[in-house]
Amino acid sequence: xxxxxxxxxxxxxxxxxxxxxxxxxxxxxxxxxxxxxxxxxxxxxxxxxxxxxxxxxxxxxxxxxxxxxxxxxxxxxxxxxxxxxxxxxxxxxxxxxxxxxxxxxxxxxxxxxxxxxxxxxxxxxxxxxxxxxxxxxxxxxxxxxxxxxxxxxxxxxxxxxxxxxxxxxxxxxxxxxxxxxxxxxxxxxxxxxxxxxxxxxxxxxxxxxxxxxxxxxxxxxxxxxxxxxxxxxxxxxxxxxxxxxxxxxxxxxxxxxxxxxxxxxx
Amino acid sequence: xxxxxxxxxxxxxxxxxxxxxxxxxxxxxxxxxxxxxxxxxxxxxxxxxxxxxxxxxxxxxxxxxxxxxxxxxxxxxxxxxxxxxxxxxxxxxxxxxxxxxxxxxxxxxxxxxxxxxxxxxxxxxxxxxxxxxxxxxxxxxxxxxxxxxxxxxxxxxxxxxxxxxxxxxxxxxxxxxxxxxxxxxxxxxxxxxxxxxxxxxxxxxxxxxxxxxxxxxxxxxxxxxxxxxxxxxxxxxxxxxxxxxxxxxxxxxxxxxxxxxxxxxx
Numbered sequence: 420x421x422x423x424x425x426x427x428x429x430x431x432x433x434x435x436x437x438x439x440x441x442x443x444x445x446x447x448x449x450x451x452x453x454x455x456x457x458x459x460x461x462x463x464x465x466x467x468x469x470x471x472x473x474x475x476x477x478x479x480x481x482x483x484x485x486x487x488x489x490x491x492x493x494x495x496x497x498x499x500x501x502x503x504x505x506x507x508x509x510x511x512x513x514x515x516x517x518x519x520x521x522x523x524x525x526x527x528x529x530x531x532x533x534x535x536x537x538x539x540x541x542x543x544x545x546x547x548x549x550x551x552x553x554x555x556x557x558x559x560x561x562x563x564x565x566x567x568x569x570x571x572x573x574x575x576x577x578x579x580x581x582x583x584x585x586x587x588x589x590x591x592x593x594x595x596x597x598x599x600x601x602x603x604x605x606x607x608x609x610x611x612x613x614x615x616x617x618x619x620x621x622x623x624x625x626x627x628x629x630x631x632x633x634x635x636x637x638x639x640x641x642x643x644x645x646x647x648x649x650x651x652x653x654x655x656x657x658x659x660x661x662x663x664x665x666x667x668x669x670x671x672x673x674x675x676x677x678x679x680x681x682x683x684x685x
Numbered sequence: 686x687x688x689x690x691x692x693x694x695x696x697x698x699x700x701x702x703x704x705x706x707x708x709x710x711x712x713x714x715x716x717x718x719x720x721x722x723x724x725x726x727x728x729x730x731x732x733x734x735x736x737x738x739x740x741x742x743x744x745x746x747x748x749x750x751x752x753x754x755x756x757x758x759x760x761x762x763x764x765x766x767x768x769x770x771x772x773x774x775x776x777x778x779x780x781x782x783x784x785x786x787x788x789x790x791x792x793x794x795x796x797x798x799x800x801x802x803x804x805x806x807x808x809x810x811x812x813x814x815x816x817x818x819x820x821x822x823x824x825x826x827x828x829x830x831x832x833x834x835x836x837x838x839x840x841x842x843x844x845x846x847x848x849x850x851x852x853x854x855x856x857x858x859x860x861x862x863x864x865x866x867x868x869x870x871x872x873x874x875x876x877x878x879x880x881x882x883x884x885x886x887x888x889x890x891x892x893x894x895x896x897x898x899x900x901x902x903x904x905x906x907x908x909x910x911x912x913x914x915x916x917x918x919x920x921x922x923x924x925x926x927x928x929x930x931x932x933x934x935x936x937x938x939x940x941x942x943x944x945x946x947x948x949x950x951x
Contacts, residue, residue, distance in 0.1 A: 589932060589933060589935075589940060590940060593932070593935045593936075593937060593938060593939065593940060594935045595935075596932075596933040596934055596935060597908075597934050597935045600908060600934075622933070626932075626940060626943065626944070626947075627944065627947040627948075627951075628947050631925075631929060632929060632932065632933060632943075635901075635904050635926070635929045635930060635933060636933050638901050638904055638905060639904060639905060639908045639930075639933060639934070642863075642866060642905045642908065642909070643908070659897075660901070663897060663898060663901045664901060664905075666855060666859070666862075666892075666898065667855060667862040667888070667898060667901060667902050667905060668862055668863050668866075668905070669855075669859045669860045669861075669862060669863045670859075671859060672859060673859065674855060674856060674859060674892060677892065677898075678892070678893065681892075681893040681894050682893075685893075
């Protein structure tokens with residue numbers, strides 16, 4: 420399971436404040452504790468809605484902190500292709516990820532030139548297009564096909580494409596959970612070699628005990644073929660779920676990681 | 686989720702003792718607390734290995750206690766077809782289950798006449814035959830086909846057939862978890878209308894923190910199409926897993942049961 424640490428995101432109040440106050444130590448601490456907890460990529464998002472110039476300057480500031488720590492794999496998370504381009508030029512690590520492209524024509528048009536210049540990057544592709552987020556599995560597969568073709572034509576290797584079928588809340592429609600899970604299964608089946616990812620907490624939006632739902636939904640997603648997740652890696656509960664699910668679904672040879680986890684926690 | 690309460694089983698020391706001492710009150714208490722906890726069927730097993738005569742007499746004794754409570758749906762659990770036949774004649778409830786038939790020729794030959802006389806019964810069918818428990822999904826589907834044909838030819842309705850694809854420990858082979866899950870999915874796909882069930886705790890045999898593995902494996906099984914489980918219904922953790930999994934997989938309209946559970950536990 421490839422873990423993308425989600426904590427450095429300006430939509431979180433503590434991060435927005437740290438960016439505002441230019442509190443390098445706080446950001447550094449949040450990055451480091453995610454790495455220690457097993458994050459493979461550190462998502463960086465400075466989108467405070469204050470415009471491109473401000474976002475570029477904030478992202479560069481975040482980037483410099485991460486570069487100072489070392490060659491840390493970064494996931495550049497912005498709705499602005501210019502911001503993504505500027506950030507990619509600045510990352511020290513050769514292993515980096517773009518978050519994200521989707522099937523919208525405008526997004527493709529603006530982001531594709533950036534991807535062309537950085538086609539060794541890993542790229543998250545969201546299954547939505549100009550008609551919004553599809554209500555069924557079939558349309559998600561169709562958009563996946565469009566994104567995969569575009570990216571492969573631009574020189575991106577299939578193994579570097581991470582498709583996120585965008586889970587919608589079960590409180591809105593109780594079918595949303597299975598639509599997501601079946602999408603994961605079908606994407607893995609229809610596009611061999613492709614990877615899947617998601618930010619799964621949306622599944623529990625509007626319901627009580629969200630962490631409980633999120634944990635079990637992560638387990639189900641792993642069983643249906645999820646390769647990666649954008650989560651809080653510091654959350655021990657989430658790490659436990661990943662370990663248990665990998666053992667149950669044949670991804671943990673001789674259950675060695677599971678047994679190790681049990682020993683450490685006892 | 687159809688819950689078969691597993692607690693009245695002579696392989697459990699406290700039950701063996703209660704049978705030995707003819708402690709009616711204890712058995713009655715165990716039956717009642719399973720019903721209160723939501724069990725739909727009460728599994729009764731008196732197989733102490735002391736022979737047919739003793740098993741028949743012990744089973745009749747158990748049966749009488751259950752009948753005294755009322756028309757409780759019972760799951761008659763014995764390796765001896767004669768015992769099963771005798772018990773079925775004695776159950777008050779019209780809703781009863783046989784645990785179990787499988788693909789072994791001897792078992793079929795002996796149990797089929799009993800089923801013919803009681804073909805309104807629900808029947809658990811295990812995917813094993815004279816070659817043992819299969820190591821792959823395909824063979825499990827093949828045995829399912831054989832059992833389904835035999836039972837339907839005997840007048841059993843498909844909706845009353847519960848196939849158990851027999852989960853094997855992941856400590857023996859890490860692929861065993863996915864083999865079981867894929868079997869569940871394929872059985873539901875290949876035999877529309879059929880039900881699936883299992884006694885899932887075998888998955889964690891030989892590993893630490895078995896309850897943790899069992900809980901998550903139950904969740905995964907529900908997502909792959911498990912309709913029923915032979916479990917300890919008194920275990921609050923198990924009930925929570927069922928409730929959460931049903932909400933996540935579209936089986937809990939408007940998440941009403943989930944919300945109710947959260948209210949009760951807070």
